[in-house]
Amino acid sequence: MAANVVVIGAGPAGVRAAQALVEAGVRPVVIDEGRRDGGQIYRRQPDGFTRSYETLYGTEAGRAKALHRDFDALRTRIDYLPETLVWNIEPNAVHVASGTRHRKIAFDALIICSGATDRLMPVPGWHHAGAYSLGGAQVALKSQGCAIGARTVMMGAGPLLYLVAAQYVKAGATVSAVLDTSTLADRVRALPQLLAMPSTLKKGVALMNVLRRAGVPVHRGVTPVAIEGTAQEGVTSVRVKDANGATLHVPCDAVALGYHLRSETQLADLAGCEFRFDRALRQWLPATDQDGRSSVRGIYLAGDGVRVRGADAAERAGRLAALAALKDAGIAHVGAAADITRLRAQLHRFTRFAAGLRTAFPWPARFAAALPDETVVCRCEAITAGELRRVVNEMGAKEANRAKAFSRVGMGRCQGRFCAHAGAEVIAAEARIPLEAVGRLRGQAPVKPLPMALASQQSEKETTA
Amino acid sequence: MNERADVIVIGGGIVGTTTAFFLSRRKRSVILLERGLTGQQASGVNFGGVRRQGRALSQLAMSNRALETWRRSRELLGEDVEFLPSGHTRVCYHAHDADYFHRYAADARAYGLDLEVIEGAAMFRRFPFLGRDVLAASSSALDGHANPRLAAPAFGRAAGRLGASIVENAEVLRVEKEAGGFRVECAGGRIYRSGQVLICAGAWANALSTQLGEPVPLVARGPQMAVTEPVPYVFKWSMGVYTSVKEESVYFRQIPRGNIVLGGGAPRPADAATRRASVLPANTVAQMAQFRRMVPALGALHVIRVWSGVESYLPDSEPVIGPSSKVDGLFYAFGFSGSGFQIGPGVGETLAELLDTGSTPIDLAPFSIARFQRTAPGRTESATSEISS
Numbered sequence: 001m002a003a004n005v006v007v008i009g010a011g012p013a014g015v016r017a018a019q020a021l022v023e024a025g026v027r028p029v030v031i032d033e034g035r036r037d038g039g040q041i042y043r044r045q046p047d048g049f050t051r052s053y054e055t056l057y058g059t060e061a062g063r064a065k066a067l068h069r070d071f072d073a074l075r076t077r078i079d080y081l082p083e084t085l086v087w088n089i090e091p092n093a094v095h096v097a098s099g100t101r102h103r104k105i106a107f108d109a110l111i112i113c114s115g116a117t118d119r120l121m122p123v124p125g126w127h128h129a130g131a132y133s134l135g136g137a138q139v140a141l142k143s144q145g146c147a148i149g150a151r152t153v154m155m156g157a158g159p160l161l162y163l164v165a166a167q168y169v170k171a172g173a174t175v176s177a178v179l180d181t182s183t184l185a186d187r188v189r190a191l192p193q194l195l196a197m198p199s200t201l202k203k204g205v206a207l208m209n210v211l212r213r214a215g216v217p218v219h220r221g222v223t224p225v226a227i228e229g230t231a232q233e234g235v236t237s238v239r240v241k242d243a244n245g246a247t248l249h250v251p252c253d254a255v256a257l258g259y260h261l262r263s264e265t266q267l268a269d270l271a272g273c274e275f276r277f278d279r280a281l282r283q284w285l286p287a288t289d290q291d292g293r294s295s296v297r298g299i300y301l302a303g304d305g306v307r308v309r310g311a312d313a314a315e316r317a318g319r320l321a322a323l324a325a326l327k328d329a330g331i332a333h334v335g336a337a338a339d340i341t342r343l344r345a346q347l348h349r350f351t352r353f354a355a356g357l358r359t360a361f362p363w364p365a366r367f368a369a370a371l372p373d374e375t376v377v378c379r380c381e382a383i384t385a386g387e388l389r390r391v392v393n394e395m396g397a398k399e400a401n402r403a404k405a406f407s408r409v410g411m412g413r414c415q416g417r418f419c420a421h422a423g424a425e426v427i428a429a430e431a432r433i434p435l436e437a438v439g440r441l442r443g444q445a446p447v448k449p450l451p452m453a454l455a456s457q458q459s460e461k462e463t464t465a
Numbered sequence: 466m467n468e469r470a471d472v473i474v475i476g477g478g479i480v481g482t483t484t485a486f487f488l489s490r491r492k493r494s495v496i497l498l499e500r501g502l503t504g505q506q507a508s509g510v511n512f513g514g515v516r517r518q519g520r521a522l523s524q525l526a527m528s529n530r531a532l533e534t535w536r537r538s539r540e541l542l543g544e545d546v547e548f549l550p551s552g553h554t555r556v557c558y559h560a561h562d563a564d565y566f567h568r569y570a571a572d573a574r575a576y577g578l579d580l581e582v583i584e585g586a587a588m589f590r591r592f593p594f595l596g597r598d599v600l601a602a603s604s605s606a607l608d609g610h611a612n613p614r615l616a617a618p619a620f621g622r623a624a625g626r627l628g629a630s631i632v633e634n635a636e637v638l639r640v641e642k643e644a645g646g647f648r649v650e651c652a653g654g655r656i657y658r659s660g661q662v663l664i665c666a667g668a669w670a671n672a673l674s675t676q677l678g679e680p681v682p683l684v685a686r687g688p689q690m691a692v693t694e695p696v697p698y699v700f701k702w703s704m705g706v707y708t709s710v711k712e713e714s715v716y717f718r719q720i721p722r723g724n725i726v727l728g729g730g731a732p733r734p735a736d737a738a739t740r741r742a743s744v745l746p747a748n749t750v751a752q753m754a755q756f757r758r759m760v761p762a763l764g765a766l767h768v769i770r771v772w773s774g775v776e777s778y779l780p781d782s783e784p785v786i787g788p789s790s791k792v793d794g795l796f797y798a799f800g801f802s803g804s805g806f807q808i809g810p811g812v813g814e815t816l817a818e819l820l821d822t823g824s825t826p827i828d829l830a831p832f833s834i835a836r837f838q839r840t841a842p843g844r845t846e847s848a849t850s851e852i853s854s
Contacts, residue, residue, distance in 0.1 A: 088746040088749070090745075090746060095746040095750075102750050104747070395618065395622070399502075402502060402505075405509065405614040406614065406615065412694075412769065413767075413769040415769070415770060444771060444772055445744065445746065445749070445770075446749075446769070446771065449694060449769045450767055450769075451766075451767055452693070452753045452756060452757065452763055452765070452766045452767060452768060453753075453757070453764045453765070454750055454753050455750070456747075456750050
């Protein structure tokens with residue numbers, strides 16, 4: 001079993017990938033940014049916190065417990081590198097940083113399970129202190145037992161909107177309103193596809209009931225107008241138009257935003273994987289075969305990091321990608337053939353359900369064209385929609401990287417992870433071209449900010465000043 | 466579309482766009498053919514140093530001309546390319562390099578470049594942030610830096626406003642001499658004609674010069690660039706290490722919005738065929754150690770992005786600038802070997818003068834393409850094949 005296999009991510013996909021590799025006698029290196037395993041969804045609380053699985057994960061407690069238990073059982077048979085960032089990829093090697101230590105780790109096969117973050121659409125005032133993403137609001141609760149504010153508003157569209165709101169309510173936080181940009185009609189249209197996973201659909205309905213019992217106002221079909229606030233106080237209120245066009249003003253001290261999720265694809269990009277434009281999702285995603293093989297030999301992609309289908313699907317996709325890697329390396333895995341057939345069939349249902357979610361909670365592309373010029377699009381570099389439109393009109397920058405070069409949108413510390421989708425929509429609307437023609441920002445290392453105190457573990461020689 | 470002009474400029478980098486700009490000011494008709502977008506390759510991805518200091522003495526006349534254009538850039542272009550004449554300082558770690566600083570300063574004075582060399586306590590008083598390995602500093606107060614992402618496209622647009630035809634996404638396949646001038650064929654079959662041609666196509670120039678019987682040993686390499694998160698604006702001087710040890714040779718500049726642009730160390734091969742180059746991860750880590758040595762406080766910052774691009778290098782690190790030695794009406798400007806950004810507008814102005822009037826007071830003999838025909842007769846490999854070997 002000479003194969004060097006590196007798994008990036010210790011969430012549902014990464015853990016299941018590592019498990020399948022270990023079953024075949026391979027000892028993988030598992031690299032994860034988190035302090036503990038579980039990924040975002042099954043994030044384990046820090047030492048010293050004592051909330052129960054039921055409190056932390058609700059209806060998903062059983063799945064979380066199983067994933068944690070199975071990962072714990074793998075610990076002696078893998079090389080686990082927590083709190084470690086893969087910041088660049090070369091052919092057959094990843095470069096990692098752990099604190100200020102740098103290492104290069106060679107691989108024959110690499111399974112990237114990089115997960116997802118919130119997909120965000122700017123709204124005037126979203127740069128004020130107290131504006132978070134829904135995922136960020138959830139992390140604060142899961143990890144530290146904190147709410148993002150005393151009176152919070154959840155705004156956007158997608159399963160996370162209701163999940164986070166319900167989790168806040170259960171934890172005793174005040175949710176002043178849930179402002180949903182999707183409509184009941186969207187959901188009705190999505191129903192046939194959502195019925196692919198009736199139990200998941202039922203869980204969604206249960207979340208709505210939690211909110212109703214708690215008396216949380218839920219408004220559907222809203223159009224965000226502004227997050228109001230000041231530099232000193234931060235967020236003070238949220239203003240939207242309701243479905244009838246009437247202005248709704250909700251005082252609050254924090255707001256969480258999000259329009260479902262976007263795949264974290266930078267590592268696949270740095271690995272040189274081919275991307276394709278997904279018209280329905282209005283985004284570029286790495287191309288894979290049904291088992292997770294990318295366009296680059298030896299690079300496999302699994303979980304929400306390649307296609308958002310949720311945690312249950314990620315567990316299966318992680319296992320499937322590992323089985324594909326084993327098969328390609330000529331390493332036997334007992335029962336793999338039957339396993340692969342079963343996993344493919346199951347993933348088919350998740351894919352159908354994901355398409356339903358997309359219909360039920362549409363990405364509000366039309367908001368981009370309507371953003372007032374003074375709205376900040378790129379929060380890292382504080383670049384407004386007006387400035388982005390100026391480089392489109394006056395400097396002819398109709399391609400994403402050209403517009404970035406001229407305007408700095410996507411040039412800051414997040415490298416476009418949070419603004420690139422909206423930025424591309426602004427460009428497409430202004431230039432009156434299809435979104436696909438805008439292209440996508442080329443990935444550049446490091447994936448996340450890298451300390452300049454970084455020193456290679458292999459050779460420590462350095463002149464001290 | 467006007468498919469005939471006095472001059473066809475092949476390549477829309479800083480040299481091509483400024484040549485088109487200055488030719489247009491001389492009322493000469495120009496078609497600029499750019500394979501991708503203007504300023505997208507070496508001219509757009511470089512460090513952004515507007516530095517005369519350190520250049521071969523033979524470059525200083527054009528470099529001084531260029532500085533005048535940088536100083537007047539806002540007025541000439543009607544927009545800001547973020548030129549900041551905040552000074553440029555070289556530092557060194559080795560005694561023989563400090564000696565060279567004094568020699569270079571004495572030599573450069575005759576060419577209009579005023580440098581101040583300081584050492585020891587005086588140096589640390591002026592630059593208290595320097596690491597204790599630093600022996601000497603040589604400062605040019607009038608040099609500075611500018612934004613490479615903006616400059617060449619801005620000159621291109623300005624040339625366009627003066628009447629030049631700036632044609633992007635036009636890949637030149639063939640340049641041929643015909644009766645009365647040149648025939649230039651682009652991908653897709655478009656044909657352009659002119660009396661004179663300037664090839665300033667960076668790493669892709671050799672493919673064209675070879676067609677015209679003048680192959681050069683041009684090699685593509687990628688600069689290794691990085692940038693930090695924004696921090697308070699304190700480093701007014703653009704600074705670099707002068708050394709013969711390639712790994713030590715790092716440089717940085719801070720922009721008023723706070724980010725610090727970093728570069729240097731060992732370059733890496735680039736692939737002219739794919740038009741892409743990347744930063745070697747090991748180089749990023751090695752650079753960081755050198756920056757901590759040069760300015761220890763930089764160790765507290767973070768690199769948020771790295772990038773590279775395709776630059777063209779010649780064996781003697783000097784560019785080819787001037788007329789062809791074989792074909793009348795043909796001119797070249799390429800192979801700037803990592804130092805083309807500052808001097809670009811000076812080269813453009815000089816070439817515009819030469820193409821328009823037939824002469825220039827600037828001595829271009831040191832930059833003649835003929836020097837490679839003497840040293841490498843019959844050499845025909847393309848840049849691409851040299852890179853991959």
